[in-house]
Amino acid sequence: MSSSARPTKKAKKSATGQPAAAGPSAIDDLTALTTAQLYSLSAKRHRDYSREIVRMAQEERDRAHVALQEMQSRLERANEHLEKMEENSRDAHREYLDAKNLLIRVRQSSNSTVPPMNIALDDSSVEDILGIISKKPSGNTAASSGKSPGGKKSQKFPYIEDILVSMAKSGQLHKGTKLSLAECHLVNKKDNSQFVNTMKLVEELWTEEEELFLRSSREEIEESMEEAKIIAETISLRCLTKLNEFEGREDPTPTNHQKPSFVSVGNRARRVFIGRKKGDENLV
Missing domain, CATH: 1.20.5 (Single alpha-helices involved in coiled-coils or other helix-helix interfaces)
Incomplete structure (x- = not known):
């Protein structure tokens, strides 16, 4: 066969003049x-x-x-x-x-000693004397009946601890009522101002634990009556001690003739409150 019949390398191009498709190796x-x-x-x-x-x-x-x-x-x-x-x-x-x-x-001191006669009398002593006088019968009828001429049995003013225990037992304190706004059957209406002043003083002096205890429910108070009485007596004694301090006494310890009746404490507390307003720390 002649050389003209062999296809050349240039003849491997497609009819369009482009190179032939890539082989398998190029695709890989x-x-x-x-x-x-x-x-x-x-x-x-x-x-x-x-x-x-x-x-x-x-x-x-x-x-x-x-x-x-x-x-x-x-x-x-x-x-x-x-x-x-x-x-x-x-x-x-x-x-x-x-x-x-x-x-x-x-x-113990009040039970074992007798107060001397030359001690100066304060409001509580005057109340005790008036209470003794009011209990004295004025005639045979009064002596036989044990009543005053007016027909009513005379009573001393109740103490602070009695009022606190009474209000705690009634359930008023458990409701959150302020002491000065509470009511007590032991207090007469005519003595309400002394009651309010006394309760304001108590609210200043009782501790948080004492307040929480006395504001317990009626059932809890009934179950812990002895503790309630002790706490109330402690508050009552603290009121007397603080009043003695406010009044400038050298020894604030309550004396035997000082009684924590709400009338006596209320009158003394009123003078303290008035003195505070006037800026006087020492009361005459």
Whole structure:
């Protein structure tokens, strides 16, 4: 066959003048390149996502650390507050024991000694004398019946502890009623001003624990009547002691002739309140 009949390399081009289609090896190379690019893109996305997760975890850790510091600070403040409350409770308990011991000494002293006749009389002493005089019969009829000429049995003014126990038993204090606004069947209407002044003084002097106890329910008061009486007597004695301090006495300890009747204490408390308004600390 002649050389003119053989196809040349140039004759391998298509009729359009373009090179022939790529072979299988070129397709494999293109597939491998595309796969590598896809893997690279996927790895980049995964890396970015991992970095975002790490960043969010760090922020969460920082927030948790800040919250932990705040909780520790709150815990420290709570511990300080608890220590103060415990200290106040110990102080109140010591004051309660001191008042209770003082009450015992006053009772023992009043039972074992007789007050001298040259002691200056205050309102409570005058009340006792008036009570004795009012009980004295004016005639045979009064002597036989044990009543005053008016036909009514005379009574001394009730003490502060009697009024407090009575109001606690009635349930008024459990409802949150202020002492000065409460009602008591032991108090006459004509003595209401002394009652109000006495109750205002009690509200100044009773402790938080004493108030909470006396504001218990009627059932709880009935079950703890002895404790209620002791607390009421302690408050009553504290009123006398504080009034002596307000009046500038060297020894504020209540004397034997000082009685915690609400009328006597109310009159003395009124003078204290008036003195406060005028700016006078020492009462004459």
